[in-house]
Amino acid sequence: MSLLEIKNAKLNLDDKNILKDLSFSVNRGEVHAIMGPNGSGKSTLSYMLAGRDGYELESGDIYLDGQSLSEMEADERARSGLFLAFQYPVELPGVGGMSFLREAVNSRRKFLGEDELDHLAFVKEARKVASKMSVKDDMLKRAVNVGFSGGEKKRFEILQMAMLKPKVSILDETDSGLDVDALKIVSDGVNAQRNDDNAIVVITHYQRLLDYIVPDFVHILSDGRIIKSGGPELALEVEKNGYAGLINAA
Template sequence: MNLLEIKNLKAKIGDKEILHGIDLTINRGEVHAIMGPNGSGKSTLSYVLSGRDGYEVTDGEILLDGESVLDMEADERARAGMFLAFQYPVELPGVGGMSFLRAAVNARLREKGEDEVDQLAFVKMVRAKAKALGVDDEMLKRAVNVGFSGGEKKRYEILQMALLEPTMAVLDETDSGLDVDALRIVSEGVNALRGEARGMLVITHYQRLLSHIVPDYVHILAGGRIIKSGDKDLALEVENNGYAGLIDAA
């Protein structure tokens, strides 16, 4: 069975249709990249997939493991295995990082019918995964994302992904705001999570992320439609020639 199947997806914000019919199929083990210019609908697609209020699907279907997610709230989708790494991770003043992470992990475990993890075991688990991503204890003690640098916020996103072990991970502009070293650390974190357990959709404006996280497939999104699909070489073509030529050809 396909992991994620998007069929003729149309979506609007308010009265404005942003996605005009998207078809995309992702299988376990595959990494797909969606590239596109600003305003092409990339972030809208990520929000529609994760179930944000205010993004209305007017036609089409989204199937996760063969089940429609359209009637599911954001939290239900997450517990079913969907994950969104935010372009702009949200600061939650007063919400302690550890209790936030544990609430999320336990919600997912409960859904899977597994036992919740106790506090001590959880701290061990977080520390081990955090270390690999260069997330130190000091960051873990703070309120969620509060006072984090841009790079720290992105690493924290990937830490959450590592803890939640989603089946379908959507990474929205994960490279934005990262310097070269941070980009490498984040990419290594993502690559460590690649494998048969999950599929990934990497949304990006620039090719540079894709030389670190090498995709199996690349799709060009423009004007709310996928206008071209190919392999990783398509990303290089964008890098060399820009989006204009591709959009004109389509």
């Protein structure tokens, strides 16, 4: 059984058909990359999966570990093990990183029937994970994403991913706004979390990120459809010839 399965997903925004009969599935232990030009529906896809208000499916369905998501709210999906690393992480003024993370982790633990972590146990765990990802303690004390640099924001996203241990992670344009050094740190963080039980979907514009997070499969998204699927070599083809050639061929 696939860990994530998208079946004939159709979605309209403002009466416009954005996702048209989109299907693909991701197995345990796999990393998939979704590539596509601007306006192909990449961000819509990530919001649709995460269950943002206004991004409900017209028809079709999504399954996480065999369970249909279409009737589930965003928070239920998250607690069930779906994680979205945001392209533009949102600032929460006055909300300390540590307490935010703790609420998130404990919501997930509660859902899984595990004991909630007390403050001390949590801080210990968070520091351990943070140090592995070169995230300074100081960042956890600051308000979530407030005054963070582009690199810090993305690192904080991946830190949250590491703490929440999701089944499926969707990384939405995680490379945007990162210089090469930051890109490497973030990618290392993601790679460290790859294992046989989870899956990662990388949504990206450029091939660049896929040098660091090497996918098992690459899908080309254009005009709300997957027009071509293949291995990592497909990404290189995009890099070489651009999207236009592929789209015209499809």
